[in-house]
Amino acid sequence: MAPIRTQWTRLIRFVAAETSQVHYGQPVDPRLDVGLAAWNKQPIRAYEISGSPIDPAAQVTSNILTVKELLSPLSREEMKIVRCLGLNYSDHAAEANMAMPAAPILFYKPVASMIGPNAPIFIPKVAQPVEEHLSDYEVEFTIVIGKTAKNVSEADALDYVLGYTGANDVSFRKHQLTTSQWGFSKGFDNTTPLGPVLVSSNAIPDPQVIPLTCTLNGKVLQDGNTSDQIFNVRQTVSFLSQATTLEPGSVILTGTPKGVGFAKKPAIVLKNGDDCRVWLGNGIGTLVNPVIEEGRYKAML
Secondary structure, three states, X not given: OOOOOOOOOEEEEEEEOOOOOEEEEEEOOOOOOHHHHHHOOOOOEEEEEEOOOOOOOOEEEEEEEEEXXXXXXXXXXXXXXXXEEXXXXXXXXXXXXXXXXXXXXXXXXXXXXXXXXXXXXXXXXXXXXXXXXXXXXXXXEEEEEOOOEOOOOOOOHHHHEEXXXXXXXXXXXXXXXXXXXXXXXXXXXXXXXXXEEEEEHHHOOOHHHOEEEEEEOOEEEEEEEHHHEOOXXXXXXXXXXXXXXXXXXXXXXXOOOOOOHHHOOOOOOOOOOOEEEEEEOOOOXXXXXXXXXXXXXXXXX
């Protein structure tokens, strides 16, 4: 199976100032941290991409548009499914005092949980008070599948990857630790940022060398690298495709490195007014999201 070859290298989805419509594009500046620029309200220009981002034949045009609002690289309608790995970094398993898994620990997220850059992470009342429910951050390297995959070998697994982006797997530990099933505690509406840029797999030939960090209110709390994953990207795509069809647009979060809040002494929690940023290297950039608590956020507006 031949690898996917896209015409674009870095894809963004945005509302254009010129049209007030949603477009796909490739940033004119190949070095620009688009997520950070959007948060700082700096000008972002992009070559318009014609066609669906999931279609490798989508073309980069010469038409330049200005970003008015940066969105997640894929819309909720384009995300066929969101699957996630837990405890996939050896250092994170150690800090959580949990055994390294013999097989990937899997859970799903509802697409209603997914949000984009700059959108607020919404902590619902069912997860308050935050000091009791331990609202937490998790920077994650994220796979987007580009063509139908089933029973894929590890050797061929990367040929099915369209590209890579970032995510923040916001979690609520009290709910998570009361059951063996994590979907409820990690699936609340508007809690999982995705983005800011989808980098083509052509531009990341080795996904096991990607640095990733999480910064909360200016302090770096996670500083890891995908080289520390227990199950690498090849193994993950192959495993998830066994007897199961992965459709184009499937999103896969691949776990988080050490440094999560609930493992610290004292615990660090996400709370109303926080500024949470995850950053991933190799052109993905910074995903910035404020935190609001239901019932308190009006005071911030």
